[in-house]
Amino acid sequence: MDDLARQLAPLREGIDALDAQILELLSERARLALRVGEVKHALGGQDVAVLRPEREAQVIRGLQARNPGPLPTDAVHAVWTEIISACRGLERGLTVAYLGPAGTYSEQIALSHFGHAITTLPCVTIDEVFRAVEANRADVGMVPVENSTEGAVNRTLDLLLTSPVRILGENSLVVRHCLMTQSGSLEGVTRVMAHPQALAQCQGWLTQHCNELAREAVSSNAEAARLAAGDPTIAAIASESTAGTWSLQIVASSIQDDPHNRTRFLAIGHQDTRPSGKDKTSLILAVANRAGAVYEMLTPLAQNGVSMTRFESRPARTGQWEYYFYVDIEGHASDPGVARAIETLREQAAFVKVLGSYPAQ
Numbered sequence: 001m002d003d004l005a006r007q008l009a010p011l012r013e014g015i016d017a018l019d020a021q022i023l024e025l026l027s028e029r030a031r032l033a034l035r036v037g038e039v040k041h042a043l044g045g046q047d048v049a050v051l052r053p054e055r056e057a058q059v060i061r062g063l064q065a066r067n068p069g070p071l072p073t074d075a076v077h078a079v080w081t082e083i084i085s086a087c088r089g090l091e092r093g094l095t096v097a098y099l100g101p102a103g104t105y106s107e108q109i110a111l112s113h114f115g116h117a118i119t120t121l122p123c124v125t126i127d128e129v130f131r132a133v134e135a136n137r138a139d140v141g142m143v144p145v146e147n148s149t150e151g152a153v154n155r156t157l158d159l160l161l162t163s164p165v166r167i168l169g170e171n172s173l174v175v176r177h178c179l180m181t182q183s184g185s186l187e188g189v190t191r192v193m194a195h196p197q198a199l200a201q202c203q204g205w206l207t208q209h210c211n212e213l214a215r216e217a218v219s220s221n222a223e224a225a226r227l228a229a230g231d232p233t234i235a236a237i238a239s240e241s242t243a244g245t246w247s248l249q250i251v252a253s254s255i256q257d258d259p260h261n262r263t264r265f266l267a268i269g270h271q272d273t274r275p276s277g278k279d280k281t282s283l284i285l286a287v288a289n290r291a292g293a294v295y296e297m298l299t300p301l302a303q304n305g306v307s308m309t310r311f312e313s314r315p316a317r318t319g320q321w322e323y324y325f326y327v328d329i330e331g332h333a334s335d336p337g338v339a340r341a342i343e344t345l346r347e348q349a350a351f352v353k354v355l356g357s358y359p360a361q
């Protein structure tokens with residue numbers, strides 16, 4: 001045995017022994033989760049939700065708070081997301097709808113939010129994700145709602161207004177776009193394809209580096225990659241993992257104009273989520289079209305000490321310059337201050353819809 005092997009052997013034996021213990025403990029945890037599932041089923045029947053976003057957030061936050069290191073807190077988050085996912089999967093499978101096809105950022109976020117022990121249901125449009133949840137073809141859905149460069153995803157905002165679904169979680173992703181082709185160069189390439197948001201997020205780079213290429217919008221970046229895989233004249237903008245899925249070669253990486261380009265996603269489903277200790281509540285409000293009305297609309301929030309984290313407006317499409325306001329606030333709808341503010345809003349505003357309370361990321 002050489003020196004390296006001699007020194008590694010006892011360390012690896014230690015790792016083997018700990019892995020065996022970890023597996024024993026995980027199996028015990030899984031058996032307890034199965035019992036939780038049985039109790040839920042016995043007391044609540046078929047309809048009781050296996051997914052408890054507030055409990056999952058509490059378990060993970062608790063472990064992150066007592067993490068002794070040297071594992072980074074992000075690693076604790078990632079490992080326990082998978083442990084909980086596997087336990088949840090034993091209780092009952094979770095089907096997650098998202099904007100497909102496979103390889104999109106939406107799929108990436110669905111897997112990092114709910115873990116890999118899920119059934120994925122790729123959908124062609126954001127509308128289809130909502131429909132899949134509404135029609136119970138999926139238990140939950142994952143939809144993009146805003147991007148740090150491009151702003152709101154209007155289709156999601158419009159569907160939240162009319163759909164009965166509830167928001168039960170949020171998550172965000174740093175979006176790094178790559179330019180990819182069959183050959184790994186731009187020789188013979190005449191057009192670049194991507195989702196309109198991705199084209200917009202890379203417009204500075206495209207203008208500077210390949211302004212001669214026609215820009216064509218398609219339904220998703222993964223669809224652009226699929227098309228590029230079958231046609232050497234097409235370049236696609238998509239994620240690095242999508243390049244792998246379609247055996248495309250990367251021409252340039254991280255071509256988005258904002259290096260911190262982030263997209264925020266919402267998890268949507270049917271159930272109301274209980275307080276987790278650190279929550280957000282999303283509302284849609286509308287007021288009469290007169291001077292000072294928006295200011296008055298926000299007064300009940302300030303009066304009850306409720307902080308606003310996001311404020312977005314969408315035209316109501318009445319042709320009257322009326323708007324719906326999408327407001328995110330800190331706290332759970334059942335917190336006394338938030339509950340009082342919502343009650344006052346219901347008395348004063350022309351329209352109030354509470355989209356849901358959910359663990360803040």
Ligand SMILES: O=C(O)C(=O)C[C@]1(C(=O)O)C=C[C@@H](O)C=C1
Nearest residue numbers: 036050051052055056084087088
């Ligand atoms: O505590 C529960 O209700 C469980 O079902 C267990 C568990 C877990 O594995 O910790 C699994 C799924 C739920 O979403 C929350 C937590």
